[in-house]
Amino acid sequence: NAGVMQNPRHLVRRRGQEARLRCSPMKGHSHVYWYRQLPEEGLKFMVYLQKENIIDESGMPKERFSAEFPKEGPSILRIQQVVRGDSAAYFCASSQMDSYNEQFFGPGTRLTVL
């Protein structure tokens, strides 16, 4: 009974490159959430997705960031033209339908932008 899986665990990019972060939810979970943790801060909500639908993207920066959760395969958080300020830990969480508050987190992807 695997938990939430994220890969890669560590990702290094140079300024201007693209970063793709992947998240596979727990088995039986249809809701995925992405959070970002900047150094010395708490986790900040970015986006909430269900299969093929973005439900709430109120925490996503308006430019360069996008997320999807296709019918098949993992959820992807994509950051285009990365900048140093994008360096952070990105956590994915998943939940069952109708259990929005019981979110289980993955180990995170630590993005470093050089």
Added chain:
Amino acid sequence: DQQVKQNSPSLSVQEGRISILNCDYTNSMFDYFLWYKKYPAEGPTFLISISSIKDKNEDGRFTVFLNKSAKHLSLHIVPSQPGDSAVYFCAKGGGSSNTGKLIFGQGTTLQVKP
């Protein structure tokens, strides 16, 4: 607009004693509160939660108290153990819009000394 605040960045207690972690919140009527524990380089792990219709919830060594009039909640760990040393985040979920977004505090680093 910080809806969840943890004003103590760190706390140190002796093994066997009580640890009390505090959290203040704003803007809630029918909310749901959660505590997560986080070790370095890992994702947050759910600990305990409480609905705003209750004022106490207990699970083993962990008890969460909710004071709605003061908009304050606290997590008590008794007795504290060295393995409890971690960062603790309180989070607010639920609400009438129920978008699935969790709002986290900044975290409190607990150190339990043997």
